[in-house]
Amino acid sequence: MKNILGCSLLLMCQFILAQTPNAALNKPIDKTMMQSFAPTGTLRVGINLGNPVLAGSIDQSEPQPKGVTIDIAKEIGRRSHLPVELISFKSAGAIVEALKANQLDIIFVAIDPVRGADISYTPAYIEIEGAYMVKATSPIKSHDEVDVAGNEIVVGKASAYDLYLTREIQKATLLRSMNSQSVVDDFMSGKGNVAAGVKQQLEADAKRYNNLRMLPGRFMVIHQAIGVPKSRAEFEKITLYLSGIVEELKTSGFIANSMKKHGIEGAKVAE
Known part of the structure; x- marks a missing residue:
């Protein structure tokens, strides 16, 4: 009888988890880490319009940028329960300087040892x-x-x-x-x-x-990742938090589907 009851409970738990694939979203978020992550209450995201693989340019017909990085940024905002502000730049260098000046909370940028002096990186999401x-x-x-x-x-x-x-x-x-x-x-x-x-x-x-x-x-080969400023008190926890999201978005097919949606060729999801 106990074995039957135990099996029934196990099957019930598996069914519930299968119906809630985003159960991880309901986990308590470290409030101290989140205050360091988005100190203004809005997630300020740097978007590089100088790289067509990452984001599309803005014109009168498309007032908002679109692309893989925009999709990822919005998903991070959704999971973090934060409004997202997209701030566009024409070059990666300008984005890095804005991050160092504490004008941004996260950026999408190539992993580089020189930049690594000021930036903490997640694993790469695109190559x-x-x-x-x-x-x-x-x-x-x-x-x-x-x-x-x-x-x-x-x-x-x-x-x-x-x-x-x-x-x-x-x-x-x-x-x-x-x-x-x-x-x-x-x-x-x-x-x-x-x-x-x-x-x-x-x-x-x-x-x-x-x-x-x-x-x-x-x-x-350029490994594109999410970068956060090392000047933040909780930057290590923030990086770990974002790294988990990046890995989930890669394994779930989110990034591959985003690349397909935006017609990105010649690049691949990072391993």
Whole structure:
């Protein structure tokens, strides 16, 4: 009889849990951590419009940005019972500076050791490729031919690619554009002989011009994560809290579905 009763209770619990997949949302949230997480009572989220994989640009027909990071931000707000304020920037560098100035609570940015001095990262949620582009008449055919004395690589200032190439490039020269969106325009106006950046951004910008080609492959893989300021008293708990959400959104298919909805190609959900 006891075994029958025990089995019945177990089956009942499994049924209840199956009907409440968001049961984790009902767990008590650490109030001290939440006060540090969103001190104004609103979750202020930095959105990088300079990376088309992460967010779409704003125009009169689309007054609000849209994209994977917006979907994730709103889901974090829902789970945290916080209103969300989306604050758009044209470059990752500007977002990082705003976070350091305590104007933002979370940002979506590439994991980088230099930024890591001030930013605590969750696990990556998306992997993006960094690529090179040259003019059709360029003698450069492969990545091995880029880091050569005399070559000039145009890259968005303070972007993940700028930080990476600053460490890795030994012989070529880096020429920095104002932001990632300016790279191809600067390149076509005569600046440098190689353009570097997000593969999708370069491909999209190249459609506005003729006689450009991408070098095959990639020069780096960018791991995009959520960043929080280390200046917050509870930043370690905040990072752990957000890391749990990120992992759930990856395993549940939320991020993959968001990428599909927004037509994102050439990137994948991080492992």
